[in-house]
Every structure is written in structure tokens, then in C-alpha cells.
Amino acid sequence: MIAIVASYCVVPNEETPETRLWLSDNDQVVRSGHTPTIYIYKAKHSNNTTERIRNSLGNILVPYYPLAGRLSLAESGRMELDCSAKGVTFLEAETTKSMSDYGDFSPSESIKELVPKIDYLTAKQVEKLKKKANEQPVKEGSRYYSRFEAITAHIWRCASKARELDEKQPTLVWFNADIRTRLIPPLPRNYFGNALAATVTPKCYVGEIMGKPLSYAAEKVREAIEMLSNEYIRSQQEMVLGQEELDCIKAFFMGQGERSLAPFQGNPNIHVTSWMSMPVYEADFGWGKPIYFGLAYVVSHDRALILLSPEGDGSVIVSMHFQIAHMQLFKKFFYEHI
Structure with a gap:
């Protein structure tokens, strides 16, 4: 207590x-x-x-x-x-x-209000995933799939299998990306406001994500990243910041709180957040580096948070907010398919 x-x-x-x-x-x-x-x-x-x-x-x-x-x-x-x-x-x-x-901060009576499910990928497993994602030839002039693209594709496939959805079920991944260097002109280095824009993978189906090589899902993730041009980001901001958003801001200041999330009713999609580029383990309050960092709340939709481990050896932590009924299958596929 x-x-x-x-x-x-x-x-x-x-x-x-x-x-x-x-x-x-x-x-x-x-x-x-x-x-x-x-x-x-x-x-x-x-x-x-x-x-x-x-x-x-x-x-x-x-x-x-x-x-x-x-x-x-x-x-x-x-x-x-x-x-x-x-x-x-x-x-x-x-x-x-x-x-x-x-323990390892996995769900229990002691910490269920603190952190979600934790899975670990060693540096060797991360490299195996990247190699697997790049087994198929990439488009001419394209770079190899990155660590983020490979891990996100893997999470997407495992979630699709664990949910046991129909192969014709549409599915997508959505995430926020850093836009500091994507805007024209780019944001200054000392800017510390919000610098994220939402993007989403193109339409595809569960059967394609599960049945095709990992590179297929990685390519969809890359397409979502490449969508974020200066023009796209600015048009997105103009569209989103309409009267509805201003009404939500006003409601927030009138004490009505944030927009509430709808109860979970089943979801074929997944939200992925990568904080691998954030220096979260540099937060030293006089006790050295933290041995753990993560989200301190549980969201009402399926979400994966990708972090580097505190060891600094290239290993990765995947913090999963996922439906309990599917978690064991997800974990099984997560390690079996590396």
C-alpha cells in the first residue's frame, strides 16, 4: 500500500x-x-x-x-x-x-495500477527481426527496414494471430512520428513543444499480415512514415484544429476533463509508440540511472510501447497494453516467430 x-x-x-x-x-x-x-x-x-x-x-x-x-x-x-x-x-x-x-513489472495484484505487460527482446533477437524483415529484396533505391519498422511489423503480426480474426478483416497500425525535421522550415533544436503528427498504415487485411513475409508488414509501416511530408502535416493540422477541437478545449477548461475513451469493444488495429530515441534513462535525480521506465497508466485500446532497455546493450522492451484473453497467445507468437 x-x-x-x-x-x-x-x-x-x-x-x-x-x-x-x-x-x-x-x-x-x-x-x-x-x-x-x-x-x-x-x-x-x-x-x-x-x-x-x-x-x-x-x-x-x-x-x-x-x-x-x-x-x-x-x-x-x-x-x-x-x-x-x-x-x-x-x-x-x-x-x-x-x-x-x-518482479519484472508484469501484471500482478501489487502493480496492476502501475504498469502494463512487459516483454523483452535481446539485442540478438532485435537483429534477427531486422534480418527477417529484410530477407525479401527491397525496392530499388530504398534503404533496409529499420529496427522500428521490423519490431512494429512483428507486433502487428503477433497481435493479428493472437486475436484469431477472420483473414478478410481489415487491419491497420497507427502511430505518431517526430516532425521536427519534416517541416519546412524545420523546427529549431531547442523547441520543446509538441512535435508529433499521427499517421496510419495503408489498408490491408489480417490474412495478408499473417500469411505474407514480415517485410510486407514492414513495408506498410514505412509507407505510413513516408506519408508525413510537410504538406501532409500542415493540412492535417488545419483539418484537425476545427470547431470540434476548439469545443473540446473549451470543455476541458470548464472542468469537463479530457475526452473520454469509449469502452473497448474489440479492435483489429493497434497503436504503436516508439520512445527508442528518447534519453529516458538519463533522468538522474541523484540515484544514478533508473532501472525501469514506462507508462504509468493503462489505455483502453490495444497499444504497444517500444523502449530501449536500461542496460544500453541494444536490447528492447515492448510494453503491451493488450486484452487479457489474447495475451498468452500474443506472448507465444511474440517469441516463437523471431
């Missing part, structure tokens, strides 16, 4: 600019709430641990003062960032559990 010991509001340790920042179209259309994540450390605590973290947080909020502000609603109906220096919430909590109680 986890008990909250204290709650603090941490503000910047120095005076910061009081201003309102314009937010881009991309910042308007993403989810309005936070994306909860969890870092696990093997830490040696001291009497002043909480005080040191609070002081460090107050220091970092000086150059990153927008994070100590608040989202606000402009007269236009768009969100703005009010750099009010109101601070961030810091909670101190404690538990009687030890690290061994959580």
Missing part, C-alpha cells in the same frame, strides 16, 4: 518572466492532460532526500519557467500558456513494499 506523506507546491527559485506564450496548432490538437510516466530507481535514501529534490526542481524551473505556469483559454478559443510561476505539485509518498515485490 502506498501512503502520501506530504504534498508541496514547488515554484522557481528565482524570479521568472511573467508572460503569455502562444501555443502552436500542434499543441492545440494533442491530449490536454499529462502523459503519466514512472521511473524506478534503486536509491539509498538520506534524511534530506526530499528537500534536495525540491530544491533541484526549483532550480530547473528557472530556465524552464513555462513548466511552472498554467494552461489558459484565450478569447479565440485556443489554449495559451500563462507563465505565472505558480509552480508544480510534488508529492512525497512511502510504501512498505520492496523492489522484489514488483
Whole structure:
């Protein structure tokens, strides 16, 4: 059981600019709430641990003062960032559990509210998947399929088999991609707003994903990536940021919360997120690198999160939000078909 010991509001340790920042179209259309994540450390605590973290947080909020502000609603109906220096919430909590109680962070009574199902791919298995995806000749002038394309294709095939769907069932993968270098002109290196755009694989069928070589699914993933041109991204933003989205933003500020996700009714598709390029294991709060990082919530649709392992040896962690009824079959196919 986890008990909250204290709650603090941490503000910047120095005076910061009081201003309102314009937010881009991309910042308007993403989810309005936070994306909860969890870092696990093997830490040696001291009497002043909480005080040191609070002081460090107050220091970092000086150059990153927008994070100590608040989202606000402009007269236009768009969100703005009010750099009010109101601070961030810091909670101190404690538990009687030890690290061994959580095992490898797979589902259990102890951690079912923390993290989803975890599967591991060694560096050797990742290379085998890439080799398998590239067994068939690629199009002339094309590069070999990447680690992301191969792993995503593998997850897609395993999910399609585990669900035991009809071969004529349409299926797709959707994911967000980094658009910093895809826009013209590209975004500056120090930009830290939302820089993602959604894309989706072309229409295909379960029978094709299961019956054809892994390169077929990898090619579909690549086609989704290549779709993200400057023109496509900007037209997507213009289309999405319509009156419906502005109404959702207004509802959020009126206390109606984020748009709720519909109950799961069965889904032949899968949402994939790759954070392999994010330096998540560089978050050192005085205890060294985290031994685990992942999402701290469970979504209501089938989703895979791909991360590098903390060992830094090229191995990969696949965090699966998947229907319990299909999970054992998914895990079976996940390792058998490498």
C-alpha cells in the first residue's frame, strides 16, 4: 500500500518572466492532460532526500519557467500558456513494499495500477527481426527496414494471430512520428513543444499480415512514415484544429476533463509508440540511472510501447497494453516467430 506523506507546491527559485506564450496548432490538437510516466530507481535514501529534490526542481524551473505556469483559454478559443510561476505539485509518498515485490513489472495484484505487460527482446533477437524483415529484396533505391519498422511489423503480426480474426478483416497500425525535421522550415533544436503528427498504415487485411513475409508488414509501416511530408502535416493540422477541437478545449477548461475513451469493444488495429530515441534513462535525480521506465497508466485500446532497455546493450522492451484473453497467445507468437 502506498501512503502520501506530504504534498508541496514547488515554484522557481528565482524570479521568472511573467508572460503569455502562444501555443502552436500542434499543441492545440494533442491530449490536454499529462502523459503519466514512472521511473524506478534503486536509491539509498538520506534524511534530506526530499528537500534536495525540491530544491533541484526549483532550480530547473528557472530556465524552464513555462513548466511552472498554467494552461489558459484565450478569447479565440485556443489554449495559451500563462507563465505565472505558480509552480508544480510534488508529492512525497512511502510504501512498505520492496523492489522484489514488483518482479519484472508484469501484471500482478501489487502493480496492476502501475504498469502494463512487459516483454523483452535481446539485442540478438532485435537483429534477427531486422534480418527477417529484410530477407525479401527491397525496392530499388530504398534503404533496409529499420529496427522500428521490423519490431512494429512483428507486433502487428503477433497481435493479428493472437486475436484469431477472420483473414478478410481489415487491419491497420497507427502511430505518431517526430516532425521536427519534416517541416519546412524545420523546427529549431531547442523547441520543446509538441512535435508529433499521427499517421496510419495503408489498408490491408489480417490474412495478408499473417500469411505474407514480415517485410510486407514492414513495408506498410514505412509507407505510413513516408506519408508525413510537410504538406501532409500542415493540412492535417488545419483539418484537425476545427470547431470540434476548439469545443473540446473549451470543455476541458470548464472542468469537463479530457475526452473520454469509449469502452473497448474489440479492435483489429493497434497503436504503436516508439520512445527508442528518447534519453529516458538519463533522468538522474541523484540515484544514478533508473532501472525501469514506462507508462504509468493503462489505455483502453490495444497499444504497444517500444523502449530501449536500461542496460544500453541494444536490447528492447515492448510494453503491451493488450486484452487479457489474447495475451498468452500474443506472448507465444511474440517469441516463437523471431
